[in-house]
Amino acid sequence: MDRLLYVSAVGLGNIEQAQTARANNLANVSTNGFRADLAHVMASEVDGQGYRARVYGVNESQGVDLSPGSAIETGRDLDLSINGDGLFSVVGPDGNEAYTRNGAFQVDAAGRLLTQQGQPVLGTGGPIALPPYETIVFGNDGTVTIRPQGQGPDALVQIDQLKLVSTAPENLRKNGAGLLVTNDELPLLRDPGVSVTSGFLESSNVSAINELTEILALARQFELEVRMMKVAEDNDSAAAQLLRVG
Numbered sequence: 001m002d003r004l005l006y007v008s009a010v011g012l013g014n015i016e017q018a019q020t021a022r023a024n025n026l027a028n029v030s031t032n033g034f035r036a037d038l039a040h041v042m043a044s045e046v047d048g049q050g051y052r053a054r055v056y057g058v059n060e061s062q063g064v065d066l067s068p069g070s071a072i073e074t075g076r077d078l079d080l081s082i083n084g085d086g087l088f089s090v091v092g093p094d095g096n097e098a099y100t101r102n103g104a105f106q107v108d109a110a111g112r113l114l115t116q117q118g119q120p121v122l123g124t125g126g127p128i129a130l131p132p133y134e135t136i137v138f139g140n141d142g143t144v145t146i147r148p149q150g151q152g153p154d155a156l157v158q159i160d161q162l163k164l165v166s167t168a169p170e171n172l173r174k175n176g177a178g179l180l181v182t183n184d185e186l187p188l189l190r191d192p193g194v195s196v197t198s199g200f201l202e203s204s205n206v207s208a209i210n211e212l213t214e215i216l217a218l219a220r221q222f223e224l225e226v227r228m229m230k231v232a233e234d235n236d237s238a239a240a241q242l243l244r245v246g
Helices: 003-027 208-245
Strands: 041-045 055-059 071-073 080-083 087-091 097-100 105-107 113-115 133-138 143-148 157-161 172-174 180-182 195-198 200-202
Touching: 003 208, 080 087, 133 195
Parallel strands: 080 200
Antiparallel strands: 041 055, 071 200, 080 195, 087 097, 097 180, 105 113, 133 143, 143 157, 172 180
16 A cells, blocks of 8 residues: 555544544533543654655544633532542442542432432442431531431531542543543542532533634544545556556
8 A cells, every 4th residue: 555545544543533532522511520532643654665754643542631620609419529639439330440520419219429420429438328318518528427317407427428539640541431540440549638619510621612623623634634645546546557658
């Protein structure tokens, strides 16, 4: 295969993956706590005979933009927003520990504290389970305190404490469920320096304008790669005609 054609074909594949990431970001512009996906491409030379004049891009593992979103006041007791850096710990669909910034929680009929997607929220000793309660209060340090059902206003009981963690952004990646996990898939230790605020949610950090701009730029790059493939085809046709004439 002509090297020019090969480089253009690889470029089309990379652009398609980047467009998928941008489209997913745009679809989650209103998802609480969502972190935008980033596409990383590494330059690599085309191996073969002759002068190495062609370089193509190779997609590496997608990164995650962990810059914070804005805080939105909801007034709901089960809505939590992390102050600064930090993550909530949950149980992912595969049963392993995973992390999220989305603090829109709910309590099911069995008393389990869950995310909106149904993942159990982790405390100091595992998933948090709550007995029937009248009111619930989350402290800034993640402590979970309730007033048991049928008890007076002074009968407050601390049930558990959220497992709040933090780590460097380069240590995290997204799994298939859209949750954050560590690169080595080992659970993080609780960070006592992470705090939360009740009655607030964090918005997505996706900028719709930026994503639309990038999608348009990728579309122009796609057209350029297609034109390059046409140039490669024309060059092959011209070379074949010269050989026939010779």
